Amino acid sequence: MEYETPLFFHVMSYASDADRDVVDMVSGNPDWEPPEALRDGLREYADFDADRFQYPPSEGLVHLREEIAARRGVDPGQVIVTNGGGEANYLAMARALERRPGGDVILTDPVYPYYPGKTTLLGGEQVFVPAEHDGQLDPERVRDAASEDLAAIVVNSPNNPTGAVYPRETVEELVAVAEAYDAVLVSDEVYDHYDLSGSFVSALSVDSDHRVVTNSFSKTFAATGLRVGYAIFPPDLVEDAKSRHMLVNVATTRPGQHAAYRALRDTDPAYHEANRELLRERVDAFTSALDDAGAEYTVPDGAFYVLARFEGFPGTLENVEKLVDEAGVAGMPGEAFGSAYDDWLRFALVTPRVDEAAHRLADYFD
Numbered sequence: 210m211e212y213e214t215p216l217f218f219h220v221m222s223y224a225s226d227a228d229r230d231v232v233d234m235v236s237g238n239p240d241w242e243p244p245e246a247l248r249d250g251l252r253e254y255a256d257f258d259a260d261r262f263q264y265p266p267s268e269g270l271v272h273l274r275e276e277i278a279a280r281r282g283v284d285p286g287q288v289i290v291t292n293g294g295g296e297a298n299y300l301a302m303a304r305a306l307e308r309r310p311g312g313d314v315i316l317t318d319p320v321y322p323y324y325p326g327k328t329t330l331l332g333g334e335q336v337f338v339p340a341e342h343d344g345q346l347d348p349e350r351v352r353d354a355a356s357e358d359l360a361a362i363v364v365n366s367p368n369n370p371t372g373a374v375y376p377r378e379t380v381e382e383l384v385a386v387a388e389a390y391d392a393v394l395v396s397d398e399v400y401d402h403y404d405l406s407g408s409f410v411s412a413l414s415v416d417s418d419h420r421v422v423t424n425s426f427s428k429t430f431a432a433t434g435l436r437v438g439y440a441i442f443p444p445d446l447v448e449d450a451k452s453r454h455m456l457v458n459v460a461t462t463r464p465g466q467h468a469a470y471r472a473l474r475d476t477d478p479a480y481h482e483a484n485r486e487l488l489r490e491r492v493d494a495f496t497s498a499l500d501d502a503g504a505e506y507t508v509p510d511g512a513f514y515v516l517a518r519f520e521g522f523p524g525t526l527e528n529v530e531k532l533v534d535e536a537g538v539a540g541m542p543g544e545a546f547g548s549a550y551d552d553w554l555r556f557a558l559v560t561p562r563v564d565e566a567a568h569r570l571a572d573y574f575d
Contacts, residue, residue, distance in 0.1 A: 215322040216526060216545045223530055224539035232538050232566035234556040237369065237513065239431035241487065243472070244480050247430050250471030254464040265463040267455040269439070273470040277439055280473070281413055281422075287447055289440050289454055292461040293433075294399045294425030297440035298363070299327055299457075300450045301421040304442070305361035305393035306331045307449065312360025312392075317346055319370055319516075319546035321397075324363050333360060339549045344371025344507060348382030352389075359390040367400040367409060370516055370546050370555045372509020377410045384412060387419040393446070394420040399438075402429045402481045405489055406510035418443040426469045430476070431484070436462055437469045488513050491558040498567030502574040516543065516553045519574050524553045536573040538566045 217236050224231045254261070268274065269290025278285040291297040302324075306312060314328040318337040325335050338350045351362060362383055366375040375383075380396070387394040396412035401424065412420045425438035442450050492509060499506045499517055506517040522528055524543025532554075533539050543553035560566070 215326060216542065220529060220539060220541060224533050227533050229537055231533055232560060232562045232569065234560060234566055235539050235541055237428065237557050237559060238433050239428065239559050240561055241431050241484055243430045243432045244476040246475035247432060247468045247472035250468035251464060254467050261463065265460050265466065267460045268451050270466045270470065273466045276470055276473050281441060283441050287441050287444060289451055290461055290466055291438045291440055291454065292458050293427055293436045294397065294423055294438040295323065296458060297423035297425065297438045298395065298397055300440050300454055301395040301423055302327050302361055302363065303331055303453055304446050304450045305395065306333050309360035313356060313358045314360055315351055315354055315362045317364065318549040321365055321369050322545055337547060340371060344368055344373030346375060346379060348379055348386065351383060352386050355386055355390050357390065359392040361393045361395055362387055363395045365397040367404055367511020369400065369512050370514045372507055372512050372514055374404055374406050374409050374510040376408060380410050380412050381415055384415045384417045384420050388417060392419065395423065396420060397423045399425045399428050400512040403485060403488060403513060404511045405485055409511060413441065418445060430472050435465045435469065437465045488558060491563045494564050495558060495567045498571045502571040513558045515556050515558060516550055517556065518553045524551055529554065536569050538569050
């Protein structure tokens with residue numbers, strides 16, 4: 210079976226192999242510190258008895274699932290702790306396509322490229338709905354794209370790559386479309402702690418048996434290598450998802466789960482606000498320099514990405530490599546995220562060298 214291979218690692222390798230200094234703005238790896246409670250949890254685990262280094266319960270450590278459930282207002286039995294947000298999305302999409310094999314999966318354009326890749330891998334059909342100019346998603350366009358073949362709608366808010374945060378009305382309408390076609394809304398909320406607008410609404414706020422919410426501690430706690438995420442399923446969808454999780458992964462890392470639990474329990478909210486403030490400052494600095502470069506750009510309401518368009522310089526892989534070689538800045542080609550923004554480039558503001566990268570771009574396009 211052929212399926213799309215995302216370009217992230219190609220671009221990162223190209224930048225790493227460059228003959229000059231390059232500011233890496235390719236992937237969403239936060240450069241700030243994880244919370245101390247996460248480190249404490251890992252240190253604590255090192256001294257546990259030997260039995261704590263064996264297989265955990267497949268669906269996740271009980272105390273972590275209970276902590277997640279209490280915070281999200283669900284029953285612990287609905288929570289599956291996964292190998293990062295990637296597996297959580299895979300399980301949710303697989304469950305939807307088990308219910309309607311070969312069915313349609315509605316995706317946004319632009320889109321995080323792992324979603325279409327997973328769609329093809331799971332035997333689904335990709336159906337794209339263009340985002341609005343500001344990155345928002347019009348539920349009526351989704352409804353127009355839906356048919357009796359609909360298996361899933363996959364959305365991400367706060368959004369990668371547009372930075373859009375969907376309002377309550379959009380979330381409610383997307384659930385309604387899923388219900389109308391007996392499909393599943395998969396709501397990837399991995400950037401929920403990076404809502405810069407204060408308007409984020411979880412799909413869990415809508416009571417429905419037709420929505421699955423996924424999340425991860427990779428971004429929340431600046432620990433993408435921890436590989437601990439989770440999915441929250443409706444009661445009638447969760448058991449088969451647990452079986453698939455067991456067959457694919459058996460379980461995810463036991464020390465990582467405990468560290469995530471300690472971080473959830475003991476991290477002061479000020480940690481998250483400080484990171485959001487850092488991002489606001491970086492957005493201001495980066496977009497100010499883009500003004501100097503005469504670029505058009507998006508200002509994110511959430512997550513930590515900026516899309517930029519430079520006149521006469523479309524967002525192709527070839528041009529991304531040219532920027533690495535000639536400007537010393539590595540971003541992602543807009544064409545990697547679909548066709549709606551294929552003239553654009555995406556930059557991840559997860560480097561302390563944001564100012565330097567911005568000025569390099571301004572100088573290059575001057």
